[in-house]
Amino acid sequence: MSNQALTRKIAFIGGGQMAEALIGGLLAAQLCRPDQLWATDPVPARLEHLKQRYGIQVGGQNREATLWAEVVVLAVKPQTLDSVLKEIGPGLKDRLAVSVIAGAPIARIAAGCGxxxxxxxxxxxxxxxxxEGMTAVAAGAGVAEDDVACVRRMFESIGKVVPVEERLMDAVTGLSGSGPAYVFLAIEALSDGGVKMGLSRETATLLAAQTVLGAARMVLETGQHPARLKDQVTSPGGTTIAGLHQLEQGGLRAALINAVEAAAKRSQELGR
Structure with a gap:
């Protein structure tokens, strides 16, 4: 990732958790100055928090923030998107709109912007x-390469980025969007196993969470297939193969595949 600062002014329409994550990431990476960022939100306490913590411009004036900015991040709740687009749609002309709204197709946003x-x-x-986020990015018609590069750098300030076709966004939702919940469940279950075998809850949770973190980092940094890394831990007749046998009997592999599929299908339903 280039560390050259971004020059565009960015407005966040909606100042919730994802907007705050991006604001914090952009400032920590020194990609933006506070005076390049403006966040709006209907909750005054939320605006005060963002102003006090990050020193950015805040306010409830969606239209004014949109006209001020060159990049507009749509970070509102899905059910309020259409009303927000009615308010700011005309002002989005010739600007770059970046949506972080789950289940909102590009066509729906385009229709609201004229x-x-x-x-x-x-x-x-x-x-x-x-x-440590994972962000998938899909570009609409007429988006320039420098627009995509700008957005990629924005989201690289909070994790990793992968380009996908928009038709695959529901699959992304089922995997990386919902996936943290699956991993939290696995960490909790591993911790429960440690407690069952006599460890304190605090120690068991630390062991489980750091083990998941370390395993994930090995996949990313070695570039090896997870099955190959699994085999490296699995000695003949040893402890790991005994545990893996139980996981196979419990259907863990199929359960995770089914979870991704179910979440992706639900995302499709919600996007209709």
């Missing part, structure tokens, strides 16, 4: 809050 806006749809996930 079709004159460059739109990039993103799907970041919850670990973005600690700058």
């Amino acid at each position: 079709g004159a806006t460059r739109i990039i749809r993103t799907m970041p996930n919850q670990p973005s809050a600690v700058r």
Whole structure:
């Protein structure tokens, strides 16, 4: 990731957790100055928090923030998107709109903007809050390469980024969007196993969480297939193969595949 600062002014329409994650990431990476960022939100306490913590411009004036900015991040709740677009749609003309709204297709946003806006749809996930997020990015028609590069750098400040076709966004939602919940469940279950075998809850949770973190980092940094890394831990007749046998009997592999599929299908339903 280039460490050259971004020059564009960015407005966040909606100042919730994902907007705050991005604001914090952009400032920590020194990609933006506080005076390049403006956040709006209907909750005054939320605006005060963002202003006090990050020193950015805040306010409830969605239209004014949109006209001020060159990049507009749509970070509102899905059920309020249409009313927000009615308010700011005309002001989005010739601007870059970046959506972090789950289940909102580019076509829906374009329709609310009168079709004159460059739109990039993103799907970041919850670990973005600690700058270990995974964001998928899909660009709409008429989006320039420098627009995509700008958005990629924005989201690289809070984790990793992968380009996808928009038709695959529901699959992304089922995997990396919902996936943190599956991993939290696995960490909790591993911790329960440690407690069952006599460890304190605090020690068991630390062992489980750091083990998951370390295993994930090995996959990313070695580039090896997870099955190969698994085999490296699995000695003939040893402890690990005994545990893996139980996981196979319990259907863990199929359960995780089914979870991704179910969440992706639900995302499709919600997007209709």
